[in-house]
Amino acid sequence: MFPESLIELTALICETADRELPSRFGCHSGSRKADGSLVTEADIVVQAALFDALKQRWPDTDVLGEEMDESAQQRAMHHSDTGLWVLDPLDGTTNFSNGVPYYAVSAALLRNGVIEQGVVYDPNRKECFAAARKQGAWLNGERLQHGCSAPPLAQGVALIDLKRLPKDLACRLASNPPYKSQRSFGAVALDWAWLAAGRFQVYLHGRQKLWDYAAGCLILEEAGGCAVTLEGKPVFAPTLQPRSAAAALDPAAFQQWIDWLGITRG
Template identity: 55%
Template sequence: MAVELEQLCAVVLPLARQELLPRFNRVAAAVKADGSVVTEADLACQQAVSAALAAHWPQIPLLGEEMTTAEQQRLLADSAAGLWCLDPLDGTSNFAAGIPYFALALAYIRHGEVQLGLVYDPVRDECFSAARGQGAWLNGVPLRTRATGLALARCVALVDFKRLTPALATRLACSPPFASQRNFGSSALDWCQLAAGRGQLYLHGRQNLWDYAAGSLILAEAGGCAETLQGEPVLHVGLQPRSVVATLDPALFGPWRAWIAAAGG
């Protein structure tokens, strides 16, 4: 059974609005074993989306962020036929603190590649989506590479300092090659802001599969470039976290990557 992006959006978006918005800034947060935050909204949204996907595509299993590591590993070991990868609430710390920057992120992975990606921001009602080889969209409008003509010194960079090495983080903070820096607190949405041209550079030291799977396809289909700090493809269908160096404009990727390498990244 083929999975159509339009149908997927129709199934998932109403659930994200229903499960997340009424709970925004109204639920208590707990801390998981890995130090990350989880709320009732994470669990309720994952349960609702999982049930809806199973009803429409019963043959495709779902790997969710809020599953145990053992469950996730079991699913990945048998993922060749395809699976969903869901982060029901990316930006949970923002959500719990009342900061309106969070999203649901969903990817369909098959044969080791992301085939479909969907990131939905219910606060702004913005749906970023992509289908492999077919393009990327924001609320149905195509996202395409735009040559900026900018030097690094004039760029806005989306940088998560927390997960970088102290040496690289210090160099970026004290001698940045860009004009301005932002860190919004949702990896999935950051990929999409880059794909939409709301910033020119991106750097993150550690993301999980559910953080980057959907967003990496959206950026790639918009014409952007990305790799890890080690120069490898970002996508790896496993639980090992991955770093990200990315730009939307391919002309900026080489200079950005070279500066990071020279700085010890």
Template identity: 50%
Template sequence: MSQDTSLNRDDRQAVLDLVRRAARTHLLDGGTQPADRKADGSWVTDTDHAMQADLRAGLAERFPEHGFLGEEMSVAEQEEAWRECLDGRPTWVVDPLDGTSNFRVGFPVFSVTVALLVGGKSVFGVVLDPCRDECFHAARGEGAWLNGEPLSLDDEPKQALESSLATVDFKRLPAEIATRLACEPPYASQRSIGSVALDWCWVATHRVQVYVHGKQKLWDYAAGQLILHEAGGASADLDGEIDYLDRPLEPLPRSAVAATHVELLEDWMDVLRAKA
């Protein structure tokens, strides 16, 4: 695969089928399950590892020349996979279970997220919500879809910030911003659903209009950010750096600010970056 080539239709469908098949096998039994804390404090279950193993094997069978970078790999393995990606090797970036904190206690909001990166840039992304049987995907420069139906924020009404529904992850925000949003909310109402990938997708579907998260990793946003942008949304980080699809993604944790359209993003950024 060259740096500017995406997947063909059959390859895309094969990836969608693989993600759905793995989710049916591992994620739909319900109930609670034991979990352990990782070094960074996040939760991991046997299901995280089983999902990653299935996805890795399926992708390797279909795309033997591609690399793989999964959340449950060691840091050394992730760093090597990222170096190979920047050197030109097409690389699958995978979070096998985004929302493990929800999953482990039976709270039915979690997802599987898979993105293909070429030269560090997302060219194809999938986010599956198995509990609602919703499969989001996007191809760079071609659009975004939900269960095969096109997603376009151009078709949605442009809302003002004060009438918007927001998803906010207070836990990872700077204390000053979190306190200000809690005490003086600039939006109509706020939610936190516990799956970063679905946060991005729910902005792409206009279910929420603005979003902020203080610290997410490459596998959390590689697919969701592409889906939002291909649907017509906009995003940046808390420093005001606007996201563009032609710019390589960041391997280190980063903040994320998103909105359904550019003007709303600007208003949202003004609030978030205002000094007390």
């Protein structure tokens, strides 16, 4: 059964995204942040709307958003023991601004160093992925469950972000890939959610921020999937430092994948 604790959160995320994003889709206007990433009016408007809505509904829970300045993000992290919403108001901004319909809004609840809830909403497909720790993961209220065995790695589809990988690993994948086919879509939170739904078999990313992966990695975990960093550590850590991720929904496929990558779980 879909947890009552997620009903209000998913409604809030979906309503905000459906109200604010469609009219701004494909708009190229924006600016560049210090790290070179794009920020648009949509990022700012959705973040402000979600801040207001979350604080109104849960006034004792702080909020951290991607578009906050770093000092404000650091201050927010100090309140994670009492509860912290971690937001990516527009995951896949470059796609969104160029009219590519692969983007999402994500939110995760962090408390005492643990992700308790996560939501990733795709307004284009009206797909809302959600999870609650130790209760399961859902797509539009239907439980996501790992069922069918994945194909062998050599026959699988991989979602790989080559840009942020160590150069030697990126070259190895480009010259001698262990999988049949490869994709890269450009929206990290939605990548995690699609992996949890079984839409590809293995995943690899070299550098993603807390708001990119917090909701998605919980959704994958609750769907039965596995993930580690390139160093063999758990992907989630209550930090603003970027994390790498190697993941799969099927445990056997995951083991084949990390064996090929040379990752030893710590």
